[in-house]
Amino acid sequence: xxxxxxxxxxxxxxxxxxxxxxxxxxxxxxxxxxxxxxxxxxxxxxxxxxxxxxxxxxxxxxxxxxxxxxxxxxxxxxxxxxxxxxxxxxxxxxxxxxxxxxxxxxxxxxxxxxxxxxxxxxxxxxxxxxxxxxxxxxxxxxxxxxxxxxxxxxxxxxxxxxxxxxxxxxxxxxxxxxxxxxxxxxxxxxxxxxxxxxxxxxxxxxxxxxxxxxxxxxxxxxxxxxxxxxxxxxxxxxxxxxxxxxxxxxxxxxxxxxxxxxxxxxxxxxxxxxxxxxxxxxxxxxxxxxxxxxxxxxxxxxxxxxxxxxxxxxxxxxxxxxxxxxxxxxxxxxxxxxxxxxxxxxxxxxxxxxxxxxxxxxxxxxxxxxxxxxxxxxxxxxxxxxxxxxxxxxxxxxxxxxxxxxxxxxxxxxxxxxxxxxxxxxxxxxxxxxxxxxxxxxxxxxxxxxxxxxxxxxxxxxxxxxxxxxxxxxxxxxxxxxxxxxxxxxxxxxxxxxxxxxxxxxxxxxxxxxxxxxxxxxxxxxxxxxxxxxxxxxxxxxxxxxxxxxxxxxxxxxxxxxxxxxxxxxxxxxxxxxxxxxxxxxxxxxxxxxxxxxxxxxxxxxxxxxxxxxxxxxxxxxxxxxxxxxxxxxxxxxxxxxxxxxxxxxxxxxxxxxxxxxxxxxxxxxxxxxxxxxxxxxxxxxxxxxxxxxxxxxxxxxxxxxxxxxxxxxxxxxxxxxxxxxxxxxxxxxxxxxxxxxxxxxxxxxxxxxxxxxxxxxxxxxxxxxxx
Numbered sequence: 001x002x003x004x005x006x007x008x009x010x011x012x013x014x015x016x017x018x019x020x021x022x023x024x025x026x027x028x029x030x031x032x033x034x035x036x037x038x039x040x041x042x043x044x045x046x047x048x049x050x051x052x053x054x055x056x057x058x059x060x061x062x063x064x065x066x067x068x069x070x071x072x073x074x075x076x077x078x079x080x081x082x083x084x085x086x087x088x089x090x091x092x093x094x095x096x097x098x099x100x101x102x103x104x105x106x107x108x109x110x111x112x113x114x115x116x117x118x119x120x121x122x123x124x125x126x127x128x129x130x131x132x133x134x135x136x137x138x139x140x141x142x143x144x145x146x147x148x149x150x151x152x153x154x155x156x157x158x159x160x161x162x163x164x165x166x167x168x169x170x171x172x173x174x175x176x177x178x179x180x181x182x183x184x185x186x187x188x189x190x191x192x193x194x195x196x197x198x199x200x201x202x203x204x205x206x207x208x209x210x211x212x213x214x215x216x217x218x219x220x221x222x223x224x225x226x227x228x229x230x231x232x233x234x235x236x237x238x239x240x241x242x243x244x245x246x247x248x249x250x251x252x253x254x255x256x257x258x259x260x261x262x263x264x265x266x267x268x269x270x271x272x273x274x275x276x277x278x279x280x281x282x283x284x285x286x287x288x289x290x291x292x293x294x295x296x297x298x299x300x301x302x303x304x305x306x307x308x309x310x311x312x313x314x315x316x317x318x319x320x321x322x323x324x325x326x327x328x329x330x331x332x333x334x335x336x337x338x339x340x341x342x343x344x345x346x347x348x349x350x351x352x353x354x355x356x357x358x359x360x361x362x363x364x365x366x367x368x369x370x371x372x373x374x375x376x377x378x379x380x381x382x383x384x385x386x387x388x389x390x391x392x393x394x395x396x397x398x399x400x401x402x403x404x405x406x407x408x409x410x411x412x413x414x415x416x417x418x419x420x421x422x423x424x425x426x427x428x429x430x431x432x433x434x435x436x437x438x439x440x441x442x443x444x445x446x447x448x449x450x451x452x453x454x455x456x457x458x459x460x461x462x463x464x465x466x467x468x469x470x471x472x473x474x475x476x477x478x479x480x481x482x483x484x485x486x487x488x489x490x491x492x493x494x495x496x497x498x499x500x501x502x503x504x505x506x507x508x509x510x511x512x513x514x515x516x517x518x519x520x521x522x523x524x525x526x527x528x529x530x531x532x533x534x535x536x537x538x539x540x541x542x543x544x545x546x547x548x549x550x551x552x553x554x555x556x557x558x559x560x561x562x563x564x565x566x567x568x569x570x571x572x573x574x575x576x577x578x579x580x581x582x583x584x585x586x587x588x589x590x591x592x593x594x595x596x597x598x599x600x601x602x603x604x605x606x607x608x609x610x611x612x613x614x615x616x617x618x619x620x621x622x623x624x625x626x627x628x629x630x631x632x633x634x635x636x637x638x639x640x641x642x643x644x645x646x647x648x649x650x651x652x653x654x655x656x657x658x659x660x661x662x663x664x665x666x667x668x669x670x671x672x673x674x675x676x677x678x679x680x681x682x683x684x685x686x687x688x689x690x691x692x693x694x695x696x697x698x699x700x701x702x703x704x705x706x707x708x709x710x711x712x713x714x715x716x717x718x719x720x721x722x723x724x725x726x727x728x729x730x731x732x733x734x735x736x737x738x739x740x741x742x743x744x745x746x747x748x749x750x751x752x753x754x755x756x757x758x759x760x761x762x763x764x765x766x767x768x769x770x771x772x
Contacts, residue, residue: 120165127171129226132237132262139280141471144263146238150205156476158469160196160241161204162188168211168227176223177212183287183457184212187243190458196465206468207233207240213259215246225260237264241468243461245269245286246379253378267464270381271403279471282464285405285454286379288386290350290363292456296390298447299367301440307333308428309369309393311353311362312377312384314339319375319398322424330428335369337362366391370439371417371431373398381405389415389450394442396431398424406453408467409483415445448486509537510587510607510653515576517545523593524557530591531559532600535607537585541565542575573681574671576649579659586614588659592650597703601752601768606700609750610653615693617654617686618750619647622699625731625743634735636683636727645743647697649682658689668737680730687734690742700750701769 136144150158168176180188191197191208198204211227213219228234242261247270248254256268256275268276269286276283307330310323320338327334337353337360353362366372372388376399385405388395395416397404404412412418417434419427434442453463470477512530516523523541530536543550543565550565564582568575576590587610589603598620610618622644624637662671662685674681686697735741752766761767 120167122167122169123227123230124173125168125170125176125223125226125230130229131222131225132229132234132260132264134260134262135256135266136263137275137277139263139277141280144238144280145265147472149239150472155195156469156473157195158205158465158472159198159200159203160191160194160206160208160465161198161201162192162208163210163231165210168223168230170223176220176227177218180210180212181214181218183245184214184243186457187214187461190461191465194462194465196462196469201233204233205239205472206465207231209240209242213242213244213257216244216249216257216259217246219259221259228259228261228264237262240264241267241464243267243284243464245284245381247381248379250378255380265468268381269405270379272380272401273403274401276403279408282467283403283405283407284460284464285386286381286383287457287460288383288390288454290383290387291390291450291454294363296363296367296392299392301392301443303436304368304370304393306335306369308371308373308396308431309335309337309366310373310375311337311366311387312373312375312382313353314377315375316377319424323373325425326428334428335365337365363387363391366393369393370443371396373427375399376402386450386454389446389454392443392447394439394446396427398427406463406467409470409478409480410449410453411480411484414484415442415449417442444486445484508585508587509535510589510610511538511540511583511585511656512536512589512591513540513542513576513580513583514591514593515542515544515573516593517571518548519593520551522596525596526591526593527557527559527563529596529598529600530589530603531557531561533603533607534600535604536561538582539563540580540582542578543567544571544575546571570675572675573678574662574675577659577662577681577685579656579663583656583659586655587611587653588656589653590649590651595651598651599768601766602701602703605752605766605769606653609698609700613698614655616695617647617649617652617689617697618700619649619652619697620700620703621648621651622646622697622749623648624745625741634728634731634741636724636731638724643745643747644697644699644749645745646683646686647699649685652682654685654689658685658692661688661692670734670737673733677726679726680734683727683730684734687738687742690744691738691740694742696744696746696748698748698750702749702751703769 139145141147153159165180170176188208188210196206209228209231211224213224228237228240231240234240240261240263242257242259242264244257244266245268247257247268249258254275255270255272257266265281266277267282267284269284271281271283308326315323320336323336327336335355337355340349340352340354340359342354342357343349343352343359351362353360353365366388369391370393372391372393372395374382374385374388374395374397376382380399380402385395385397397412397416397418398421400421404410404416417431419430423430453459466478514523514526514530527539527541530539538561539559541550541563546567546569550567556563566580566582587607589607591598602620606618606620610616623646624639624641624643625645626635626637627633628635666684666688670684670687674684690696752764752769754764
C-alpha cells in the first residue's frame with residue numbers, strides 16, 4: 001500500500017520549470033492500485049457486529065423474535081469469523097501478487113516522467129556508441145514489422161508504448177537536445193490519452209521514442225541516431241515509429257529524415273515517390289501553428305472574389321515568374337501574394353501577405369479564393385496546405401512526386417486538383433473546365449479533411465496510428481466511406497442495406513424470376529420444381545413474347561406462393577433484370593425456363609449461401625475467362641474446370657439492388673449492345689457486380705448439367721455456334737467499356753456439410769444434391 005502512496009506523491013511532485021509546458025495528464029493521473037485499502041474490524045466485539053451485518057438478517061431478528069434458528073455459541077462464531085478473515089486476506093494477497101508487478105513496472109513510464117529534460121536520467125553517448133543503419137528502402141509490413149508482437153485482442157487495437165524521457169549528452173556533456181517541442185509534447189499526450197496507449201512494455205505492439213525528431217533543423221544527426229540505438233527495445237528499429245514533419249536540410253533538403261533509423265516506421269511530412277515505402281511509412285501533413293492561433297469560420301461553398309490565389313513566400317523564381325504571367329493574362333481574378341517588406345514595427349510578418357502596396361491578413365485572405373495554389377518549396381511538404389484546407393479553398397497542388405498526407409486512405413481527388421509542374425501555364429484553363437457543382441463539393445471536402453485530420457497534432461497522431469492499426473487488423477479496418485465521407489454525407493441518406501454487415505432474415509425468402517418466350521411445357525416444369533423450395537416467397541414470370549399471349553390462368557400450375565406474369569413491351573434479354581415493383585424480397589433467383597434439373601435442396605442451399613454473402617452472385621453453372629496469348633485478347637471458356645470467374649444467371653441468386661444498377665447505371669452502351677445481340681446479359685451482370693463489390697462469384701453444389709435433356713438446338717439461343725463466339729467478344733467489349741477486368745478467378749465451391757459423407761440421409765440438411 002505504501003508503494004502506491006509514494007507513486008502518486010512522485011507524480012504530484014513534478015516541478016514546473018520555466019520554459020516547459022507542464023503536461024496536463026499529471027493532474028489527471030488515476031490513483032495507483034495500491035491506494036485501495038480494506039478496513040477490517042479490530043475489536044472482537046466489532047467482529048461480532050461486522051459478521052452479523054454481513055450474514056442473513058435473521059440473525060438480528062432471532063434476538064427479538066421466535067428462535068427459529070438455534071443460536072450459535074460465541075466461541076464458534078469467533079472461530080468461523082477468524083477463518084473467513086484468513087481466507088479473505090489470502091484472496092486479496094493473491095490478487096495483489098498477480099497484478100501489482102505491472103504497476104511497479106509502469107512507474108517509470110512516460111505517464112510519470114513528463115517533465116523538463118533537466119529532471120530526468122542522463123545518458124552519455126560516447127563517440128563510438130552504436131549507430132543504426134540507414135533506413136531500409138525495401139522494408140514492407142511483412143518484412144520489417146513483427147505482427148506477432150501485436151497478437152489478438154477483442155478490440156482489434158494495437159498497443160503503443162512511449163519510452164520514458166531521458167536526457168542524452170555527448171561525451172563532453174553537451175546536450176543532444178535541450179527540450180521537447182510543444183508539438184511533440186502534444187503528440188505524445190494525444191497517444192497517451194488514446195485507446196492505443198499501454199504502459200506495459202511487454203504488451204506493446206508499437207514503440208514511440210520520447211526523442212523529438214519532428215524538425216530535422218534542430219537535430220544533431222549522428223547523436224540522435226546513437227540515442228535511438230540506446231532504446232531498450234530498439235532491435236534494429238523493428239516496430240518503432242518516428243514522427244518527422246520537416247525532413248532534410250540545406251542544401252539538398254532530402255524528402256525523408258536523414259537520421260539513420262534502420263527498420264523503424266517513419267511518419268513523415270514531405271515524402272516523395274523515391275523515399276516513401278508504400279504500405280510501410282505513413283505520409284503525414286506538416287502541421288500549421290496558425291491552425292491553433294486563428295479560427296476561420298466555415299464559409300458556404302460557392303464562387304468567391306478571386307478564382308486563383310497564391311500566398312506562399314520565398315518561391316523559386318521560375319514559379320514566381322509563371323504565376324505573375326498567369327496574373328497578367330487573367331487580370332483581377334488571379335491574386336499573387338508575397339512577403340510584406342514595409343510593415344510597421346511589431347506587426348508579425350507571418351500573419352500578413354502583400355501584393356504591391358496592398359496588405360492582406362493571412363490566412364483570412366485564403367477564404368476569398370476558390371482555388372489556392374500549393375507549390376513545392378525547399379521541401380515538398382508545406383504547411384500552407386493545412387491553411388488552405390482550413391479556409392475551404394480547393395488546393396491546386398503543383399509538386400511532382402509529392403506523396404500527399406494520408407494518401408493511403410484519403411481520396412484527394414475529392415478535395416484537390418493535382419497538376420503536373422510542366423502544365424503550370426495551363427492552370428487557369430484546367431480549373432475553368434471543372435463544373436461549379438463539383439467545385440463546391442471539393443470546397444466542402446477540403447474543409448472537412450482539415451477538421452478531421454489536419455486540425456491539430458492530436459488529429460495527425462491518431463490518424464497515423466489508425467492507418468497502422470488497419471494494416472495489422474485489416475478485417476476490422478475503417479472503410480473508404482468512413483475515412484472520406486463527411487458526417488453530412490454519411491447520415492444524409494440510409495446506406496444501401498446490401499453492404500451492411502447483416503445477414504438478411506430467412507423469413508423474407510426470395511423471389512424467383514423466370515424469363516420465358518415460348519417453351520410453356522418446360523416453363524411449367526420449372527415452376528413446379530421451384531415451388532417446392534421452402535424459402536420461395538413469390539414467383540415472377542417475365543413473358544418476353546409479344547406475338548403470343550401467355551396461357552390462360554386455369555392452365556398454370558397450382559403452387560403455394562403467389563405467381564405473377566409480367567408481359568414485356570419488347571423482346572429484350574435485359575427484361576429479366578428490370579427492378580419490377582413485384583420484387584419485395586431482397587434476394588432474387590434468376591432462372592431460365594429450361595433449368596429443370598436443379599432440386600429443391602440445391603436451390604434452398606444456394607439461398608442459404610447467398611444469405612451469408614448477399615453482395616455476391618451465388619450461382620450454379622460456372623464459367624471462366626482466359627487470356628488468349630496467341631490472339632492477344634480475352635476468351636470465354638465453357639469447359640468444366642475447377643476455376644470459375646462467372647456464374648450464369650440462368651440459375652443464380654443476387655440482391656435486387658443489382659437490378660437497379662443493371663437497368664439504370666450500367667456503364668457505356670453495354671445494355672443496348674446486349675439487347676441488340678440477344679446475348680451476354682449474364683456476363684454483363686457478372687462484370688457489374690464484380691466491378692461494384694470487388695469480389696468474386698460463389699459457385700454452389702457440384703452439378704454441371706442443368707438444362708432439360710429434351711430441349712433441342714432450335715429451342716434456345718445458347719446452343720447456337722455463333723452465340724459462343726460472340727461471348728468471347730462480349731468479354732473483350734465489356735472489359736474495354738469498364739476500363740479494367742473486374743472478374744476474379746477463384747478455385748472455390750460451396751457444398752453442404754456432410755453431403756459426400758457416409759451418413760444416413762435423414763441426418764443431412766440437404767440430402768438431394770446432384771453430383772453432375
